[in-house]
Amino acid sequence: MARKPTIADVAQRAGVSRATVSFALNDRPGIAEETKARVLVAAADLGWTPSRQARGLSLGKAGAFGLVLAREAEQIGADPFFPAFIAGVEAVIGQRGDGLMVHLTTPEQEQGVYERLAAQRQVDGVLLTDLRRADPRPPLMRELGLPAVVVGQPEWGGDLTAVSLDDEPAYADAIRRLAELGHRRIAHVEGPQELRHAHRRRTAWEQTLHALGLPEGPVLPGGFSPEGGARATRELLTLPEPPTAIVYGNDLAAMAGLSVAQELGVRVPDQLSVVGYDDAPLTRYSYPPLASARADARGWGEAAARALDAVIALGTAAHVELPPAQFVPRASIGPAPRG
Amino acid sequence: MARKPTIADVAQRAGVSRATVSFALNDRPGIAEETKARVLVAAADLGWTPSRQARGLSLGKAGAFGLVLAREAEQIGADPFFPAFIAGVEAVIGQRGDGLMVHLTTPEQEQGVYERLAAQRQVDGVLLTDLRRADPRPPLMRELGLPAVVVGQPEWGGDLTAVSLDDEPAYADAIRRLAELGHRRIAHVEGPQELRHAHRRRTAWEQTLHALGLPEGPVLPGGFSPEGGARATRELLTLPEPPTAIVYGNDLAAMAGLSVAQELGVRVPDQLSVVGYDDAPLTRYSYPPLASARADARGWGEAAARALDAVIALGTAAHVELPPAQFVPRASIGPAPRG
DNA sequence: TCCGACGTTCAAACCGGTTTAGTCGGCCTC
């Protein structure tokens, strides 16, 4: 395996200096067309591509974005958001040869990971997802001088640029639809309220019920997990006056809820309507197919990558607002049972 | 935001040369204890950490592994394997400050991504997953001189080091169990046969049936997707003589199969037994809970990272064999219906 | 004929580390 060619090899082969090779490659003015062509041919002959390491060192760029996920691997695995989001990011930064550093860690070690990323200049910037209440990361980013973009609502990120996709309308639509179908006892199985989007979904549920003049049904924690969703559902369905509809914080909890209903002999949607969130691949193929809400995670990733580009280049950028999530009605909702 | 400190700042503050700082930091002999302490204090005072870029350039290391996934984002999203696998890799390489570059791409662009990774020396090595029949990647890795480890069986990787976790025993166990329960018409809904592990599962199914002296039931393609699983199940259950048990290539297809069975009024497990593969988080909470097979994806990631370390350091490494996947019986299997 | 401007190219410095090949002073030995 021959040593990888360097810019010096190319320079020698083209009979020019290293500087000229660099200029030719980067389309700088002041290089004769004929010379540039010769350099490019030499580079192609040798199969030379500039080393990202060396280039980064000179330019002061890492050529990578960071994404730190401080969740249980199991939870991430069930979440259709991340792969699509990552694919979107990749579509933007991959074209120019940049990459995405994914770090899966625990909440305790999260801060250390960001500090390392910043101190070692391993990435040019980071994407912040899963924002929590009193999230320490926005101030930390400022302290570390690490460019960052918040994937979520603008008010979550302090003065950081946010790329937001509103999930309230989908929730409101779902609940309005349930109300139209005659439901009056609509429960909510919420995600961890520590997570801002989970909290936001709960708030959307409350506000929509108020706006419709409906009473707030019971709320139980579901933790965005199948375990939590199952437990909460079991509890709700054994209440003296069980709800006729349950809106879950995500699909995972909702799918588990469907199973529990079935186990308890509660027919969906005849006796119970169920709504999830995320439009996971399986929702269309549950029985009955699960009504959910679809967000364009891939587009979100693309927008976030572009916003981070701008933040890195200019120091700041305007918030970006994407089209809101869409309610996707399916057979898991139906008319409220006659009371 | 002050300029980030460099090794020169630390050297000046400690009153030594840059070389001494480097030696002190890397625990090289030939530095007085007192001096080393002074350097470390100075580094701590300034909050200095060596730049990974510069360090990498000198050492000829990138400080990152690459993972290229050439699948649909939607499919990856539903697969519990990757997050756990990535978490395992991270656990090994994160300790020393290295990272994992994840590239989500399409099969067409896959080769280009590897070429770029190699040419630009963005990563020190790559982990190859989802091996296909006649996979072009093992020879490509050799051609590119890119250290690599195959996540799968040794015979899949040519002369590359493989880290394998056998899924055959779990399959064999599942089928044996079904046979014990009296099943004689056991169908298989296979994954894309292009994928070696999908093919391997199908082969395991065949071989086990032979070993037990049972006839091969029908085999239908399920594509590892809920769509495919649903379609195949519908077809199987409407046969003149439908199978009494179906073994799926993965959980996603199996979950969709469960729903179809229900939709068609086929009771599981009374009339039909169902087995999946992967032990996705939802399987425990489907109705009925889905029998599946569990593999230690996290441990697989750890082992793969360690093996890649060895390959990078020594040029080659011995194959690693992990404990096989385990069959996880659950309520979705039961005695064969009386014929 | 001489000068300045211009287009082209290159030598050298730089990015921030690591590493090699010394230098320096002190101690031991003969």
Added chain:
DNA sequence: GAGGCCGACTAAACCGGTTTGAACGTCGGA
């Protein structure tokens, strides 16, 4: 007291790029 050795430290080269400042040849204009 000279020579040799050793431990502690440093100057300088190196990794592979980019960028600055200057040099060079050519041409047009005075």
